[in-house]
Amino acid sequence: MHTPNLTSATYFTKRDPHAFPLWQKAVVGIAGAGGLGSNIAIALARAGIGTLIIVDYDIVSLENLNRQQFNLDQVGQAKVHALATNIAKFNPFISLCTHQLKVQPDNLCELFGFADILLEAFDDAEQKAMLIDGWLQHYPHKPIIGASGISGYGNSDTIGIHRIDNLYIVGDLHSELQDGISPIAPRVAIVANMQANLALELIANFPQRDVQK
């Protein structure tokens, strides 16, 4: 369907009258655009988050296609650019800030300081720890939603949300990667969508002043 005269009013129909305006005002950071990050970004873009900040240094590879929201013709492209292209195809009204960079302690605030909430979507545990430690030190009043224990298949009901104050971790907290075996699409997507769903819930319950204007 070709939609040359599409407006935001016609695009955003049948939306939650309380939550949707808050989601539209919100700025959500996503650190990583792989299995978790690409699924999170697409879910939040469809839900109607107003602005996404997406950071990842990597490029799309063939082996990513088992769980990441990219296509064969995007192999070799920067993940953040490929993801922005894919999102723009279904939601032209979202504001996307993408950075092809590695997130480090010294650029964390510059990259994500404007975010109301940060979603950790890294692959590597050391990177996860760096991001969570840095965020909690700099922004203890802003939520961060991470993931831990997503590998394998089955056992969907072992995936939960574990909370310490403003830190939320989604996963089973024990399933480790096996050598040479990537995480598998359904469990990654379950965790990513639980992260996204939790972000929507937290934003919908934010006091008005906590959301970027």
Place this chain on the structure above:
Amino acid sequence: MIEPIFTVNDHTLVWKEGLVVRDALTMMNYTFVMLVIKLNGKLVKKADYDTTPIPQNADLKVIHLISGG
């Protein structure tokens, strides 16, 4: 006499003078390298695990971070 205690992820452990965060990880058999730890709601950095004392009745929360994403 009631024994002094502290909790780790809602498990009750016996407290004694001189305990540090590293001791609690050992007592719980937590062997993962990447952890997020909060002691009474305050973040404890990895470099401080051996020197941060655990007060009596403390509430220690520990989450393992496992690769995969």
